[in-house]
Amino acid sequence: MACKESSVLPVDIMEAQLSTIDLLMAMFPSPDELEIPESTTQCVERLRDWCENPTSTPPKIPSSISLTVCLPIADGDRTIQVNISVPLHCDNPETLEQSPSLGYSLRQPEWMSRAEVARLTASIPQGDDALEAFEYIQAEASRFFENKQSQTVAPEDADRGPTVRVWFYFPSLSTRKKRDDMVNLAPGYALTGFVLAGKPGVLCLEGGFA
Incomplete structure (x- = not known):
């Protein structure tokens, strides 16, 4: 039909x-x-x-x-x-x-x-x-x-490239203000890490390599 x-x-x-x-x-x-x-x-x-x-x-x-x-x-x-x-x-x-x-x-x-x-x-x-x-x-x-x-990585994180870790050694690092400055300023540069006071003092920083 x-x-x-x-x-x-x-x-x-x-x-x-x-x-x-x-x-x-x-x-x-x-x-x-x-x-x-x-x-x-x-x-x-x-x-x-x-x-x-x-x-x-x-x-x-x-x-x-x-x-x-x-x-x-x-x-x-x-x-x-x-x-x-x-x-x-x-x-x-x-x-x-x-x-x-x-x-x-x-x-x-x-x-x-x-x-x-x-x-x-x-x-x-x-x-x-x-x-x-x-x-x-x-x-x-x-x-x-x-x-x-x-659900995706933020663009600023994606553009940072590989993570780099750097160590700094200081003959002396005992002033609290200096330690606080390191801790407070690091996030503004997209850096993480830790600081150890003493003689010698140690600073470890991690961040993206542009």
Whole structure:
């Protein structure tokens, strides 16, 4: 038995889909924020013409069109790209009462594995409310990034290089103020170690070799 071909959305619902695209273009006016393929732009223009004159034959259009939004996360230091699929066809236009749900997928950022991207994509709320989906993606991606940052070595520690230990011997080290200065000043230079007072005195310092 042959499968029934899908049909172009009714005019009123097609206009709603175009309004969603207009909303995204208004929310993300910069080319760095919204990426629209040329094929999508051309298709949208054909659909606008058809919606203004619905008595004409519907243009030949794909089942969906796509665009990409770049969402800032983690206080704007990072971004995540969201691919949005806007359906333009349906199986039964006569019984369709509302716009088909938008589809979402994520482009894998360098700080997420493929499996992590798949889990986040699967949890995105489905529906025609793009704002809700964006807020969810931003919140979850930011939480993931912050958790990952807390589990990694701090950048200043990672850049210190190999640890070096140096010994200093003093003929005499008995003044308490000098010992206190060594202890109090060392953290400011990312140094650790210990000091032994006496004659002779000993100072051991450990730190990264830049």
